[in-house]
Amino acid sequence: MESRKERREQKQGKRSKKKIIWTIVILLLVGIISYGVYLYMKLNDTVDTMYTPLESDTEKKEEVQTRLDDKDTVNVLLLGVDERENDVGRSDTMILLSLNPDTEEMLMFNIPRDTRVSIPGHDKDKINHAYAFGGSELAVQTAENFLDTTVHFYARINMEGLKDGVDAIGGVTVNNDQAFSHGGHDFPTGEITLNGEEALIYSRMRKEDPRGDLGRNTRQQQIINQLINEAMSFESFTRVDNILGAVGSNVQTNTDMEEMRQLFLDYRGTREETIQVEIDGTGQRLWSPNVQQELYYYVVSDQEKSRIRNLLEEHMNEE
Template identity: 45%
Template sequence: MESRAKKKPKKKRTLLKTIIIIFILLILGGLGFAYYMYHSLANTLDGTHQALHRKVSEKRDEGVKFSEKDPISILLLGVDEREGDRGRSDSMILMTVNPETKSMKMVSIPRDTRTEIIGHGTTDKINHAYAYGGVNMAVDTVENFLDVPVDYYVQVNMESFKDIVDAVGGVTVNNSLDFTYDGVHFKKGQISLDGEEALKFSRMRYEDPRGDFGRQERQRQIIQAVIKKGASFNTLANYGDILDTIGKNIKTNLTFDNMKDIQSNYKEARHSLEQLQVNGEGQKVDGVYYYVVSEAEREKLSTELKEHLNIKQ
């Protein structure tokens, strides 16, 4: 498993603001707020917009129609940005949303997954796609790996993780593993976390017998906790902090109008979230560690995601 890799992991932060972008309208857009607050949100989210090199995925016959409640897919990219270097996408999660079944599915793709890097002509770790060609190459590579369309993406600067947790007043999770990491003890059971603690809670993987999958589960818990906390009325007091954090640390091809449509037609899907696993095994190829996924496993995942997206096989 990835947890056995010798290379020391870099800072890991979950993609919480990704979910906040989609569901922030539950807080501000749908509750009849004053003109200033509404337009503060609009201006912030307009500033996060960054289009892809294409409007519609080649894996779709036509574009998504929000008014008809077409299922959609969103690639969540957690990027470790460094000065003078665009960095790598150390967290990659594909989320599919089906408003008719009122459900979401999330696939966390291990960063060391060996696959073809589309547009680069190499086979490498999937998180290198962003380093080679930015968000466009990352989107194309994930589409090829899972053989499903990526309609939208949300890119998050992973350095900002703790800020959004603090902006919503902290989160509460149910911890299944008693452990200590980076000077903080996390007891088993229900615990409350501030931003710094949530960062450490989601980062640990070597002490978890489930390795990277255990870490993904803790990330999912924090994502759900932020959604729940963000949708509460009490969070409105911190809306300025939330908007400031979003504006500084997120890029997406979702427009403000897209987000309003999602709020209107897709919000009930947040109540059912299933996390899918990418099953594989750790192998060394030419002395380099990779997470190798069989063709049968890829096809299995692809079939489940296509069914959730109502895409004909």
């Protein structure tokens, strides 16, 4: 039989084990909370760095907040800008994302950069010239007029910084339907995984593509869609530090911290189904009043504009 001393020693041993376990649990909780506080502060700093409101935001503020509170569809315009030293740059990439949390669908389409549109204060010209004429403000206004809709949020992305973003999430995987070589890299058909530099080159190629700008638009949509999916995944949580660093130095947006929180919580389900749409048009050489010579334009008919506008409106109102 066990002696009283042995039983006492066993109880003390059990208490010591419990203390060790509880100490480990408390240390883990403290570590998790501390890391959470650190991430929140870093996220807040990153959002402050990116936050660049537009003048037109003042008149939209009430509508935007109401739509977020009611979980109504919101539109986000992505401007991919290639800015170099002493050059304001042009928005070579314009992608509209329309996020409907009711249907959990994201409508996504490129506006081809050569699309001939009316630019407020600058007559008719290529839509990518709007950014050169008046920055994000005029680019957003021009897109709104072309689509006859409201752009609730915008994000201006430095395309060179796309490399940092893709590398930060560990690369993206896309399904390539056309084998090609470009910029010193080979891109075979099928499923391929791209690092940052490869993703940038893959998304820029258009001259070797028989579909030209439309083919490039499709590749850009692939990259953006995969970036969104990867950034939202659990695996990317371990890379959040790198992601915030890449985003903060390459993105400007009019989305503040609270709006980002609402978008993340209430609209993240829209990434589950992406509807990619192509804007049809024809290539034509027409007179440009801004440069006083003929330029190549992508001309979208009134009928096609009506189709796109109706599609967007139906998506926004669908429940």
